[in-house]
Structures are given as structure tokens and as C-alpha cells.
Amino acid sequence: MGERKLVLVTGATGYIGGRLVPRLLAEGYRVRVLARAPSKLQAVPWRDAVDVAAGDLADPQTAARACEGVDTLFYLVHSMGSGADFETRELEMAGTVADAAARSGVRRIVYLGGLHPDNVPLSRHMRSRTAVGRVLLEGVVPAVVFQAGVVIGSGSASFEMIRHLTENLPVMPAPSWVRRRIEPIAIRDVLHYLVRAPELPPGLNRAFDIGSREVLTYADLLYGYAHEAKLAPRRIYSLPVPAPRLAGWWVALTTPIPHAMAVPLVESLQHDAVSAEHDIDGYVPPPPGGLTGYLKAVELALGRIRSGDVETSWTNASGRPPSDPLPSDPDWAGRTVYVDERLRDSTVGPEYVWQVIEGIGGENGWYSWPAAWVIRGVLDKLVGGAGHNRGRRHGGRLGVGEAVDWWRVEHIGNGPGGKVLRLRAEMKVPGDAWLELSALPHGTGTTYRQRAVYFPRGLAGKAYWWLVLPFHGLIFPSMARNILRHAAGLEHASAGVEAAGMPGP
Template identity: 65%
Template sequence: MPGIPDGSRVIPDYPAPGPKESAVNDAHQPRRTVLVTGATGYIGGRLVPRLLEAGYRVKVLVRSPQKIASVPWRDDVEVVKDNLADAAGLERALAGVDVLYYLVHSMASGSGFEAEERRMAGLVAGAARKAGTSRIVYLGGLHPPGIRLSTHMRSRESVGKVFLESGVDSIVFQAGVVIGSGSASFEMIRHLAETLPVMPAPSWVGNKIEPIAVRDVLHYLLGAAALTQSVNRAFDIGSREVLSYKAMMKEYALEAGLPRRLVLALPVPAPRLAGLWVALVTPIPWSMSLPLVESLQHDAVSREHDVDLLIPRPDGGLTGYRRAVALALGKERDGQVETTWANAGADADPLPSDPEWAGYRVYLDERKYHSGIPPEQVWRVIEGIGGKNGWYSLPLAWRVRGWLDKLSGGAGLLRGRRHPHRLAVGEAVDWWRVEKIERGKLLRLRAEMRAPGRAWLELSVEPDGGGTLYRQRAIFFPKGLSGRLYWLAVLPFHSLIFPAMSRNIARAAADLQAGDAASP
């Protein structure tokens, strides 16, 4: 078929409803209240502002409110600090709620994972029933019937069944690979395509996948809240365009302006080996890459399009794969990435304040640097650190440490950052996570690299006469003897990296100041 890439086909369109057939609510209906779980995640963080724009009252249930302290919509929502394991807390959070969005799903695959996911879903469903919530909306995974699914996909299917059997009207959307900047699935495709001109791959790269643009996922989620009739069933959603995983990588390369990629499908499935390979060459850690790869072992194509009878398609129609890739890349170039997989579900103990360090064995590397550059210019460099901007000292040494971290199953340096110039609490910056930010003053990063202990990096500025005093300190709480030996092993690298980092940050700030002065 002309214009359709090798390994792909288009699903015939299902008749779309006319205006009178749509069950979607209109502007005369009373304003409804929704509760979003997973608001700090990739999909939830994008859905909340769209719900607000559509006129809903929005409550968000979060374990760590500080993770949404910097989002633009923070003051427009009601924040409930609680967790999904507290049935009484759930009932309180659901008081007065018409629609519950359940957008929480772990990427774990260990023993007991499925049972725990079902238990959590059961608690939520029970609380929704007691609170009189009229609808639950869940986003699950697209999968073929009657086959043995991976642990990850089986868990998503069972959570959907819990809601459908709960006695509360539930809509379970089943989507395949979500294409959008910051999506874990998209990042996997992107990094494989950009890193490997020739890729020997397992046999599953020939499986059929029906991708869907993140904007279309959000369209369906938003539409589910507006439905006025009783609905309790699952719906397949997708772009109606089916490609092989191999074709998706090739099409990504074309859209990104890369040379043609050669993908060689080998006659072995090898999900664990493929998961390890993905973890090494992409930002996705092993703990997430394995369930992602396992979910690709079978075709993921929609079997029905009944959703068209309830929710009209987006204006302009569903988004094709190449268009979705182009939109994702365009958002990044414009610095408009709203959410990213790397910022979802990350909670860890914060750095104890200095007086509480008594009783800990603590190692410090502290640096100061005076410059004649105004603090606001130095801060611009600090808040833009990491990702494509780098770490301002010995790039090779940082890359080597990043690859060592990847080899040990850590995050490495490939996660980058969501926005090139702005940071918020909870966001990933390479192998770090933003734990605290006092804009214009202090940035504290918590390490998520593999190490025998806990580590932080603090960067701060303060006025110093007509210039700036820049402070930098690396903090390490070792774990046992291995932690102490680790610190001794990295000390030589610190003596090279950290002094250069201080100087180069000041120089970069001077360059920014000179550039501002030269601008008309």
C-alpha cells in the first residue's frame, strides 16, 4: 500500500457517531468532581491540567505533595496526602467524587507483585463503592486473548477485572505503546534507534503493535469523565495503524532525520537478554526494561473499536505514528515536555538536616568558588545542569561512571532531564533526582546510582559583594565497610571533577552574562 511502511497496515475505520449519538456530557451538566491517583506520573500529570481546563473540580491523591509543589496547576487542585493502602483515607478522599481515575501501576515483576496490585485495586474499588463514586476509569494494556501473558500484562489485566467486577461502573481502556515525549515506551524506541545503526534483535521485533499518541490517550480519558450513561466494560484504544516494532524504530529514524536503520530479527525471543540490552543502551533501568520487553512478546492490536460509539474521535482524527513522533520531538525542541516516566513514583528518604547527622558516618567533599558574576547568572547555570548541558567537568569521567552504573542495573546518565532550563522537586536529572530546590539559592540532588550508601549533591549561590559565592558539597552516608571503601576509591576522581566543576560553572555563567550583554 503506498505510503505505508514495511511491516505495517491500517485498520479500517469504524463508523464514528454523529452528534446525536454521542453520550458525552454537555456544557449544561453540573460541574463534576474527579479524583486522580497517579498525578505525579506520566499520564496523570498531563491529565490533571486538561481536566481543569474542561471545567472539572479536581482532587489529587499523592503520597508526597512536595512532588507537585512546582507544577503550574498546583493551586487549582485539592491535594490529599495519603496512600492507596489506607482504606479509611481513601473513603475520605473519595467523598463527593463523581469520577475516580486509577492511573497507578508499578513496573515491578517480583514475587507477590500481582497479588499486591489486585489487593490495592480491591481497596480502591471498595472505597469508591462506599463513597458512592459513580465511575472508575483505568488505563490498562492492550493484549491478545487466550494466551499466557507476562507478569506485568497479567497484572494490568487483573486490576481491570477487579474494577469491572466491583459494582461501580468502570471504564477500562486498553492501550498499546504510548508515543509521546517522556513516555518510557517512546524513550525505548528513540534510544534504540539513535544508538544502533544495525540492531540484531529478538524475534518479537516482528510482532504487530498498534501505537497510540499520548494526546489521544488523554482525549479518551477526558471523554470518559463526561459520559452520562452507565458503562461498565473494557475498550481497546489505538491509532488504527499497526506496525511491527521494527517498523516503529525505522519510522522513528526517518522522522528524526537519522540514517536508515537495519534491524535484524533473530529466531529467538530472549526477553531477559533483550531487557538487559535495553537497560544498557537506553535510559530505562533493568527493573523497568524487563517488564516492558516482556509485554512486547505478543501482538498488541485492538480487536474492537466500540469506543467510537461513546466518545467522538479527536478533532482532526486519531494521530498516526509518524505524526505522534513528530509532535514528541517538536515538544522537546520547544522545551515543552510536561511529564516524563523518569519522574513518576520516585520516593526515598530525604537528606537528614545537618544537626541530625549525629550517629551517621558521613563523608563530605565541600568546595567554594568566588566570582564577579551576579548570583542570578550563576543560578541559571545551576538550574540547567545535567542532560545535554552536562556537568561542567571531565565529560569522559562522567560517562564512564554512567556506564558503570548502567552495567550494575542503575539509572546511568541517559535519563537526561524534562526541561533544559527549569527543574522541580521530584524530577530526574541523569542519575540524580531533585530533592529540594529554592529557586535562585539552592539545588539539592539525591543520587539514584548504584552505590553502597546514600549520596547527595548540593549546589548553592549567595551574593558576595558585587559577585557570587558558589558552594558545592557532595554528601555520602556509607553502608558498611563496602561504603567506606567506595568513598576512598572515588576520592581521586572527586579531586579532579569537583574543583573543575566549580570553575566551569562560573565560566559558563560569565558566558551567559556576555551573551545577554551582546543581545540587542
């Protein structure tokens, strides 16, 4: 690429921008990001690899400083859900940025807008995004406007609406917009086009439609999600009325998506969102292996497509795919997760607590209400699960992949702050469950941490969690207490052995 070009990414704390930055860095670009709240970037792994500028794009001086020395400006901001006058603010901000880019000699502006039909009344959100694209195209600096439909990836507002509607509503009376034709696009394909944008011919100034080339109805998107998420078949009944605002309120009530965002999202579904042309193919070839189909995009968003034979767990990992949540994603993004966490400090040494943890299950049991564990195991057997009588291969040590009653060892050994055992449930439950036990050194003693983590699957999964929660309140406190008590006994016995002149365990 020759001299490393400087690119400016606005909206780096947002869904698209947060995933674009590391890919631009990987391509060899120098990256500057402009953020009103740089503190939101503290947790992202690429923070120290970029130049962070603080400020508001609506301020001409801030915009001008941010554009200094920039080759390509990625304009990835919008004000959906930020007040009644967001259309005016968006147009003014786009004009300010276009002027600053022209004065600073920026070579190209890249903008991500939305797919929409021509010559129809658009929602305020879509109308605003279209108007912003027009402002940039009419400016002095050549602009490339990518127009995309529903973006499929964990954390995308459009995908989260699909996720939560499908998981929460097995029967869905829906407005007429569920019959609208939609051309979705995977987040990885959006990023493919954005990363290639600086390489487009100089002076190119136009809009491009981008999508998966797979046209579905919105109901098809919901059905497809249910299939990939392994939910029971959904029933969707289209009503003969659009009711966009009422539907927006309904989405806000039945999903974690804020009302201020749900209403404009639903209003934007009143018309088809399908590519009218595929001219981008003449400039940017499709990704290696072709564009991503909808079902595969959902698999990626759910973490169902993985590298190698190791199943990805709920913990964060390095090398995350672009469909994974980022620290800067909104709180409502991603799957619903329930956590029961217990922390207890003890004067017992961490090596003795860990000895008990590694020996859990099988003949040693689970240190609380043995009858309750047996009954739960019997019930699991009756519905075709692993049950409670698989035991464990070794009494005192474990390895990754080994069975422990109805659990499977997913991780054992060093973790954040100490030793960690993470078990993945293989019992029959409407969701995915883990149990994590940790021995964390604390002064001369130990902090024992115990976490039950559960990803429900649909309404049945959520009902299951609330049904068993009272039993957690009985079993888990005594489990933590008894593990530490047993560890104290081991430490006491070891001290007695050493006092007698014999080596400890």
C-alpha cells in the first residue's frame, strides 16, 4: 500500500465503527477516531493502536482538526432516537463535516446509509439517513455511500430486534410489515466493502446498494432465526394494518431495545429494502467464498460457526469474529444471560480450596443437599439427558473435555486472578448453562467465587431460570460454605501432618 495512509473513523464507539477500526489497522492504515466520550473506548483492545481525538462533529473547529492529514473519512454516525429534532442536527453535522473535509484536503468520504425504494414516503429515520448521504454526495469531496438493509450480527439493533422478538414471542400477531421484502447483509460483508472503500478509483462519487442478494420477508427472518437458535417453530400472523408506532411501542415492551430506538426501526420497515443495482461488483469483488447467506449470518451471530473442534464458551476470547459483542456495544445487545454469583472470603490457603474444587462431583458430591442433586439427575435421565450417575474418571484431578456427572469440563487451570474450573452443563434444559468455581488468592487466604451462568432459549428457557432460582437460593450458599469448610479441614489436617514431621499433601 506504500505510505501508510491516515483514515478517520467517526462513530468508533458504535456498532459498525467499533468493528471497522481493527480491520483497518490490520490492512495497514493509520487510524484516527473522533469520539465525544473517549472513555467508552478504554476497554477495546485496539485503543492504544489508534489516535483518539475528543470532540463533537457538530463543532467546525473540532471537525477541522480531526480531518488534518486524513486520506479517507468514514462517516458512521447518526442520531436515531436522540430527540425530535435529530433530522436537523444530522443535516447540519453532515454539512459541517463535508466542509471540514474539503478544507483539509480529504480525498474521500465513506458513508453507510440504508436501502430504500425510490419515490415513496420514507420514515423520519430513513429520510434523514438518505438526506445525509445526499449532502455528502453534493459536497466538494468525492463520497461513496453504501446503502445496506438489515445488518445481521450480534449487537446490531436490527438483529437484536429479530433475536428478542423471536425468542420472546412463540406466537406473534404482527403488523403488515412482516410481509415486506428484505435483503439482509452480514456484518462481515458490510465490513468487507467498507475496508475496500479507500482503494476505490479517485473521484468516484456515487451510492452503491450492498446486500446478500438473498431476498426474504421480515417473517422469513424471524422464522430463520428460530431455526438457527433451535427454538420451537414460531407462529406469525400478519394483520392487515401497518401500525408502525404501535408496533414500535410493542417492540420496546417485549425486547430490551429502548423505545427511542425501537420506534424508528419499526417505522423503517414499512417499505421493501432490496438492492436496485449490483454495480459494486465492478469495483469491489465479493468476499472470498462469496457473500454470506442469511442463515449462515445468524449462525455466526449466535457463535454457532467456530474454528476447530473447541466450542466457544460465553467468556470473551481474543480473535473475536465481527459478529461478537464489543465492550462499546449497548447494554441491551447480545443474548439474554442470567448469572447467580457467590463470593466468600476465607483464611484458608488457595491451594486447599482448589484441591476441593478440582475434586468436586462423582463420589465427592457437590457439597450441598445431596438428595436435591440426585433428584435433579433422575429427572434429567427421564427426559433423555446425561443424568447424575456418570461420575468422573479420576477422584482428584480433571482435564478439559472430561465428564463430571452431567457437566463437561470446558476449562481448568489459570484464569483471571487465580485458578478456575468451568463446567458446561449437558443436562436437558431450554438453554445453555455453565458452573464456574474459582480460588482467587486474597492476602494469605482465598476469595472463593462461584458463578452459575445461563443463556435461556426462548420463553421456556426464561421460565426455567425463574423456576429453579428459589432452589439456587437454597443449594448454592451452602455449596460455597461447605467447600470452604472442607478446604479448611484439609488445611488443618495438612498442618497436623507437618507438625508430626511428615510432608503435607
